[in-house]
Amino acid sequence: DDRGDVWVQAPGHVVENQRRGEKAATSGKKKVVKKKQPDRGYAHWTQDTFDRLVGGEPEALKSHFHVSHQMVMNLLDRPVVHDGDGTEVDGCRAVRTLLTDNHEPRRRQRAHIRRAISIYRSLVDAEMLEFPEEPDEYGRRVRVNFDLQDQFALHQPLSLWAVEALGALPAAEAEAAAESGGGDAIDHALNVLTIIESVQENPGVVLAAQVKRAKDDLMAEMKSSGVEYEERMERLAQVDYPKPNREWIYGNFNEFRTRHPWVGSDTVAPKAIVREMFERAMTFGEYVNDYGLKRSEGVLLRYLSDVYKGLVQNVPEELATTELGDVVAWLGAVVRDVDSSLIDEWERLLHPEDVESVEDLRPHLPTGERTIIDDERAFRVMVRNRAFDWVQRLARRRGYDEIVADADRELWPSGEALIEAMAPYWAEHDHILTDPSARSGELFRYDRATGHVTQILRDPDDTNEWRIEAVVDRAASADEGRSVLRLVSVTSAL
Numbered sequence: 001d002d003r004g005d006v007w008v009q010a011p012g013h014v015v016e017n018q019r020r021g022e023k024a025a026t027s028g029k030k031k032v033v034k035k036k037q038p039d040r041g042y043a044h045w046t047q048d049t050f051d052r053l054v055g056g057e058p059e060a061l062k063s064h065f066h067v068s069h070q071m072v073m074n075l076l077d078r079p080v081v082h083d084g085d086g087t088e089v090d091g092c093r094a095v096r097t098l099l100t101d102n103h104e105p106r107r108r109q110r111a112h113i114r115r116a117i118s119i120y121r122s123l124v125d126a127e128m129l130e131f132p133e134e135p136d137e138y139g140r141r142v143r144v145n146f147d148l149q150d151q152f153a154l155h156q157p158l159s160l161w162a163v164e165a166l167g168a169l170p171a172a173e174a175e176a177a178a179e180s181g182g183g184d185a186i187d188h189a190l191n192v193l194t195i196i197e198s199v200q201e202n203p204g205v206v207l208a209a210q211v212k213r214a215k216d217d218l219m220a221e222m223k224s225s226g227v228e229y230e231e232r233m234e235r236l237a238q239v240d241y242p243k244p245n246r247e248w249i250y251g252n253f254n255e256f257r258t259r260h261p262w263v264g265s266d267t268v269a270p271k272a273i274v275r276e277m278f279e280r281a282m283t284f285g286e287y288v289n290d291y292g293l294k295r296s297e298g299v300l301l302r303y304l305s306d307v308y309k310g311l312v313q314n315v316p317e318e319l320a321t322t323e324l325g326d327v328v329a330w331l332g333a334v335v336r337d338v339d340s341s342l343i344d345e346w347e348r349l350l351h352p353e354d355v356e357s358v359e360d361l362r363p364h365l366p367t368g369e370r371t372i373i374d375d376e377r378a379f380r381v382m383v384r385n386r387a388f389d390w391v392q393r394l395a396r397r398r399g400y401d402e403i404v405a406d407a408d409r410e411l412w413p414s415g416e417a418l419i420e421a422m423a424p425y426w427a428e429h430d431h432i433l434t435d436p437s438a439r440s441g442e443l444f445r446y447d448r449a450t451g452h453v454t455q456i457l458r459d460p461d462d463t464n465e466w467r468i469e470a471v472v473d474r475a476a477s478a479d480e481g482r483s484v485l486r487l488v489s490v491t492s493a494l
Contacts (some may be wrong), residue, residue, distance in 0.1 A: 169188070198269055203299045206296070222235065255444070281385030
């Protein structure tokens with residue numbers, strides 16, 4: 001690219017020092033002018049740098065053309081048009097033109113053509129394309145399946161596998177999830193979330209933090225148990241970040257790879273970042289602080305927004321249960337609370353029919369303070385997650401101080417008071433269930449009008465007489481960016 005003009009300004013500290021020198025010269029006073037030092041990490045450049053770049057040979061631009069599933073789908077689905085000489089251009093011709101009229105060398109063009117053919121066949125096998133007997137109102141003989149939702153897209157390289165894997169989830173699980181709001185439903189929603197997370201690019205710094213946490217916890221446990229040093233090192237070498245459903249995911253993907261050679265070296269990467277945030281009822285800030293990710297907030301935020309888009313665009317409507325919708329609403333609220341532009345601008349592009357002018361397409365500055373309580377559905381999920389986090393802390397018999405942190409100090413002066421309140425429960429039962437059935441929506445109640453929350457504890461005898469009572473403080477929740485629950489009581493209903 002050797003056309004156009006480039007304006008270069010001297011480094012900031014050079015400009016400032018020249019300004020100070022000129023000011024001192026005009027004042028007529030003889031005094032030492034303290035020079036401004038360059039900022040930390042400054043990359044040095046001077047007039048000589050500029051002259052060298054001007055006189056140098058421009059670097060040749062390199063083509064980075066790539067064929068993706070979404071590209072092929074978009075081209076095949078476009079309406080038929082006519083070019084300047086009246087030639088009809090349908091989706092298939094548009095694909096052919098793009099594959100041959102580009103800046104790639106002929107050898108790579110042939111490779112792109114072979115990949116496009118493989119992608120086309122995989123889309124046909126997955127029934128994502130349909131072929132009307134007669135051209136439709138747009139003249140198309142090939143189009144994207146009408147049964148797919150409007151926002152459907154395959155932007156990640158392995159998104160097609162994700163769609164197939166979602167359809168391959170155990171039929172009994174999907175059926176139970178559709179008919180129930182209980183543990184099966186939330187378990188199904190989390191399994192769907194795991195598949196979507198598996199096709200996202202690995203945020204290395206976040207996964208490294210998860211591994212470090214797991215190693216630290218294991219080391220502390222082994223030291224307290226008196227495990228020998230050599231055995232400790234062997235166990236630590238086997239520690240990895242959480243990979244839910246790893247065996248099923250890897251097995252399903254390997255079978256998919258044998259049918260789709262275009263996959264090449266790409267592979268799935270099961271992980272549990274969003275899932276962990278959801279299960280632990282954590283906000284973005286709490287997760288960052290917990291794992292020490294202050295300098296990598298952008299990496300985490302980008303990952304969360306990518307997972308949100310994957311949930312919106314890759315999950316077929318028949319699998320979009322109420323519980324999964326709650327997860328999507330919650331994740332959208334988490335991302336918006338940090339930077340709403342990441343989702344708001346993207347959603348405006350998804351719904352161009354809502355755009356009335358060019359001004360609507362430009363980045364919008366917030367017109368008022370937006371808080372987590374504005375999205376009532378997402379906030380209810382946050383309240384429910386916080387209540388179940390308390391259940392998990394009670395089950396582990398630690399973390400009681402965190403439960404009473406926002407409570408009335410006259411009622412709950414410390415975690416010791418909660419230990420005393422739970423003593424009758426432990427006299428009757430040896431543990432509290434925390435499996436998906438314990439997370440059932442049937443065990444949680446939230447009255448929006450009064451803010452009253454009831455979370456029932458599922459005991460091993462299934463009597464379920466013990467419950468947590470709390471009140472939501474909406475004002476504090478809005479101020480702090482998290483669901484603030486104030487503990488009222490932990491008692492038996494019998």
